[in-house]
Structures are given as C-alpha cells and as structure tokens.
Amino acid sequence: MASDEPSARPSEARLKLLRTATRIFYAEGIHAVGVDRIIAEAKVTRATFYRHFPSKDDLILAYLREVHQLERGMVDEAIAANRSPVEPLLAIANSIAQNIQSPGFRGCAFLNAAAEYPDTNHPVHQELMAHRQWFLGTMTTLMAQVHEGTADPAARHFVMLRDGAMAAGCLSDPTLVSETFLRGVEGLLRINSERQSAESAR
Structure with missing residues (x-):
C-alpha cells in the first residue's frame, strides 16, 4: 500500500x-x-x-492508510513477540478482541468504508481492498506455519471470524462477542495443529 x-x-x-x-x-x-x-x-x-x-478523497485515503499502519503495527508486533506457529495468531486475535471491547468502538474502519464506497473502481474502495488483501495474505502466511495444506481456507476462516466479530461488537455485548470470537479462533487453530501433528506422525 x-x-x-x-x-x-x-x-x-x-x-x-x-x-x-x-x-x-x-x-x-x-x-x-x-x-x-x-x-x-x-x-x-x-x-x-x-x-x-x-480533495476530500485525498484525506479519506490518508485516513485509511493511517488506520492500515496502526493495524499493521499491531500485527508486526504480535509476529515479532511470538515464535511458535500458533502464538502470533492468538496474539493478533487477542488484540482484535481488546479493540472490540475498547471505548468508542464502532466496528472495522475498512468494512465501514466499504459500505459507504461500494463502487469497486473508486480509489477509496481500492484502498480498503488493498488493506484486506494484505491482512488475508499475512494470515495465510501465518496459517501455513500451523498447517501448510489448509493455510488458504484457514486464513479465510480467520478473516471471516474477525469480520463477524467486528460487525457484532458494536451491535451486541462486546465482551460476549470477543469471547465467542476467541473461542472460534482457538478451535480453528486446534483443528489445524492436530492435522499437522497427525501428518508429522505418519
């Protein structure tokens, strides 16, 4: 970006x-x-x-890039601080859960922007899609360290859990939403870790 x-x-x-x-x-x-x-x-x-x-659009693009850098910093910090295959993903999930429970939480800035800018040719839409592609790509790389064979669907599952939690977090009890999201991520990682263990034992 x-x-x-x-x-x-x-x-x-x-x-x-x-x-x-x-x-x-x-x-x-x-x-x-x-x-x-x-x-x-x-x-x-x-x-x-x-x-x-x-123009206002230039400011909007700068705003989305600012939020992107904040989220990228969080992800990079989680990766740098956690060495095992599963730990960085759990750390990222915990940061997302904490964000959902923070004062003034109003969902995902990029999903909110997507609702306001549905035209796929608009620069704002393209900017937010670039962020989402980065996040999916990063999750795919991390999931490959857990179980390479299912990295792509597992990463998409993680993103779907995250999107759902970010949307639900400003519509219902954010603590309950965060707990449900974390349980979903833990279950996803457990399944893929068990697949990796089973394949390694063969």
Whole structure:
C-alpha cells in the first residue's frame, strides 16, 4: 500500500487534519462529515487544508492508510513477540478482541468504508481492498506455519471470524462477542495443529 506522502516528516497542520479526520470519520462515518467540519475542528484555514489535501478523497485515503499502519503495527508486533506457529495468531486475535471491547468502538474502519464506497473502481474502495488483501495474505502466511495444506481456507476462516466479530461488537455485548470470537479462533487453530501433528506422525 503506497504512502500518500514523501518520506519527509509531515507538517503539524497535516497531522492535525489527519488526527481530526480519523476521529470524526470513524465515529460518525465518512459521507456524513464535510470538509468545513474538519477544518473547523482542526483549527486550520481552508487554504491550509487544500495545500495538504487537494480533495476530500485525498484525506479519506490518508485516513485509511493511517488506520492500515496502526493495524499493521499491531500485527508486526504480535509476529515479532511470538515464535511458535500458533502464538502470533492468538496474539493478533487477542488484540482484535481488546479493540472490540475498547471505548468508542464502532466496528472495522475498512468494512465501514466499504459500505459507504461500494463502487469497486473508486480509489477509496481500492484502498480498503488493498488493506484486506494484505491482512488475508499475512494470515495465510501465518496459517501455513500451523498447517501448510489448509493455510488458504484457514486464513479465510480467520478473516471471516474477525469480520463477524467486528460487525457484532458494536451491535451486541462486546465482551460476549470477543469471547465467542476467541473461542472460534482457538478451535480453528486446534483443528489445524492436530492435522499437522497427525501428518508429522505418519
């Protein structure tokens, strides 16, 4: 996923705009929030906004990339801190469960954006699909370390469990949703670990 900024440190005004947009877009939705609202809450001028983001779509893309980097950081940390085949996946699942139970949780930012931007040709839709492809690819690689033969369906199963939990977490009891999600992941990993053990014993 390409960055929308050069490697130079972004300006304070850009950071303020992005932080403001990230907070409001996630809490209230993307279409519901106009540029004027973001400019007012970020306390910058209209000229400053358009100097950093030529259009609202550019800001939306930056917002999704920011969320992507946060999620990627969580996944990378889980992988680096856990060496056994199963532990990184459990750590990622636990981070997802904690997010579901966090104050202000409003579902998955990317699934929310997909509902607002269904046109597959729109840059926002393409950006969110790139994130989902990255997540699925990462889960497939991790699942291959548990049992290579079922890595693809197991990774898709993990993503489906995650999507369901993220959607249900803001509609019902988040603690119950998190517990159900974790049990599902543990069961998925147990089945695939047992397959690997059985094949190794042959």
